[in-house]
Amino acid sequence: MTSAEADTSARTSGRLVAISNRTAAGSESKAGGLAVALWETLVETKGLWIGWSGRVLDFETARVNYVEEEGVQFALSDLSRRQYDGFYLAYANSVLWPVMHNRIDLAVFEADTYRNYRSVNEKFARIAVQEARQEDFIWVHDYHFFLLGRMMRQRGWQGRLGWFLHIPFPAPDAFRAIPQHRELGEAMCAYDVVGVQTGKDLYNLARYLEEEFDAEELPDGRFKVGERTVRLLHCPIGIDxxxxxxxxxxxxxxxxxxxxxxxxxxxxxxxxxxxxxxxxxxxxxxxxxxxxxxxxxxxxxxxxxxxxxxxxxxxxxxxxxxxxxxxxxxxxxxxxxxxxxxxxxxxxxxxxxxxxxxxxxxxxxxxxxxxxxxxxxxxxxxxxxxxxxxxxxxxxxxxxxxxxxxxxxxxxxxxxxxxxxxxxxxxxxxxxxxxxxxxxxxxxxxxxxQDLVWWRQRFLNAVPADAEVPVLS
The missing domain is CATH 3.40.50.2000 (Glycogen Phosphorylase B;)
Structure with missing residues (x-):
């Protein structure tokens, strides 16, 4: 097994399970984006990639489409037109994207779009708990899935769970412009490790947790938030x-x-x-x-x-x-x-x-x-x-x-x-x-x-293999 023994076999045992809005399923080349970052470990651990199929239907469906490539299994879900418009266009890209990039003036806050955002996070949390094994390492990606980790915990998931935010985390006052910021912030703490790109992002996120939830800073970048302990990790992504x-x-x-x-x-x-x-x-x-x-x-x-x-x-x-x-x-x-x-x-x-x-x-x-x-x-x-x-x-x-x-x-x-x-x-x-x-x-x-392999290993090694995770109510 190569690639630092498949990144210590996705941290000692189990598969790598990646969750992202878009996947590399069906791509002729795995040379770009997340695919090049994750593919080697996914192949070597016979991993699983969960995400959107890319299809928008006129009706809602719970059906999961399965595809296998090079031993990697994909679990893909369609979105209904209502889910796509509310989750992807309206909330992810018209609320989260502008606020996280300090363009609050461009954000469009509508309560019903958040309901769709929650519903799609719940949809993928349900698929993840159904498909993953407790020994797997689940790595969730980006702003589409603030809530997914908490929803998995509420469904009984006690395994290792990490989230990487590819976009900036803004100053606390900017993040508070989101009407649902407390629910988003609390949900982040269900992950064992939250990775961010820069030292500034790390500082902004730590300040937010301290100011909003009285988080207590512990050694090694860990923060105690209520009954949860989450590690904040400065982990700038690289290239091949x-x-x-x-x-x-x-x-x-x-x-x-x-x-x-x-x-x-x-x-x-x-x-x-x-x-x-x-x-x-x-x-x-x-x-x-x-x-x-x-x-x-x-x-x-x-x-x-x-x-x-x-x-x-x-x-x-x-x-x-x-x-x-x-x-x-x-x-x-x-x-x-x-x-x-x-x-x-x-x-x-x-x-x-x-x-x-x-x-x-x-x-x-x-x-x-x-x-x-x-x-x-x-x-x-x-x-x-x-x-x-x-x-x-x-x-x-x-x-x-x-x-x-x-x-x-x-x-x-x-x-x-x-x-x-x-x-x-x-x-x-x-x-x-x-x-x-x-x-x-x-x-x-x-x-x-600090290339792509360095980034992947840094993140995967940030979660202890014996992490004990309380189930959230």
Missing amino acids: VDAFVKASTCEDAQLAASKLDRFLGNRQLVLGVDRMDYSKGLIQRFEGMADLFDRHPDVHGHISFTQIAPPSRTVVEGYQQLRQQLDELSGRINGDYGDLDWIPIRYLARGYDRDEIAGLYRAAKVCLVTPLQDGMNLVAKEFIAAQNPDDPGVLVLSQFAGAAEQMNEALIVNPYDAGAIAEAVYQAIHMPLAERQARWRSLMDGIRS
């Missing part, structure tokens, strides 16, 4: 570095880079790659590039900014407005600064596969990763992994990205400051080779030492 290095020079990567090179000519590429989301700072980034063109006319015709931003959650009003703003802003900037033979901004509202993106990273002189708030942001780490060691590009990184905590050798900027973005890009495109190489080597060492 070697896989991304390899992807950056594969045939598809080289083809994507050559297509873009025909447009670039001798111009230097400034690149952004983000899902279209208001948390990513795309409006501010475009304004920063406009400021660069204002401040430094010498770059006109010599650089090209390409932003890849595939749309997401297109039925949510805030995302529709963002798409319209980006369309208008890119058009205005190109109209103001462009010339017959130069388009300052190429804005591509579509997705590309991982290998193609890796090729574009390698071709880029500068990568702009400037979210207004982000749990981690793996684009920053992927860009570094994809670089040519002999001629690496420069990472411009928001101080509000979780990755900034680990990647100090990037050019760190305030994403709300257009002038700071402009000057960082100008510094990056004029940075001497020796400095670029030194910064890149340090960043590369960092992402190798």
Whole structure:
């Protein structure tokens, strides 16, 4: 058995049971997202992955669909239209997502959507208790499932139970804006370990538990909350570095880079790659590039900014407005600064596969990763992994990205400051080779030492194999 003996056989005995909103079932490649993080341990422990099937029905059903791939079993549940709209669109992505990203102004608080959120958490808790064995390690993922652990405990689950929050945990006052925050906060404490991306997230969560529930801090990051003891774990997620290095020079990567090179000519590429989301700072980034063109006319015709931003959650009003703003802003900037033979901004509202993106990273002189708030942001780490060691590009990184905590050798900027973005890009495109190489080597060492395997092992080893868990009423 490899992978640190399958992460100590998912902590001494039993399978790894993963629970997430979306799974890797049916994926031709397990090369992205949670799949690459979990797959090796799932395969080696003959594990189980529970999640949504991706199907939305006109009616509610309790039926579970079973699929097996490489010895890993998937237990997949359909959602009804009411559940999907209430749980996923309305509560997870119109309450939790904006509040956790400090955009309370965009949150839509409606009581009936929380009922749907509870009902879907109950649905997956029921499946998990039915399918899991007491010796298994259950690892729940992300903001979709605040309540699931407590619901499992109430159904009699006494096994090991962990939850990882991939997005930020905000300051306590922001989290309290959620009308149901106390129920969410109390439910978190049903997990044995709660993992977060950054030291700031850990601080915010600890403060919230202390202020709201009089939590008592114990050694080793543990907090006593009522009759429960929960460990809070700083556990920044990494990437599969070697896989991304390899992807950056594969045939598809080289083809994507050559297509873009025909447009670039001798111009230097400034690149952004983000899902279209208001948390990513795309409006501010475009304004920063406009400021660069204002401040430094010498770059006109010599650089090209390409932003890849595939749309997401297109039925949510805030995302529709963002798409319209980006369309208008890119058009205005190109109209103001462009010339017959130069388009300052190429804005591509579509997705590309991982290998193609890796090729574009390698071709880029500068990568702009400037979210207004982000749990981690793996684009920053992927860009570094994809670089040519002999001629690496420069990472411009928001101080509000979780990755900034680990990647100090990037050019760190305030994403709300257009002038700071402009000057960082100008510094990056004029940075001497020796400095670029030194910064890149340090960043590369960092992402190798805390890669995806390190993240997985750190989390799985955080829960003692002999944890004693009281059943909640």
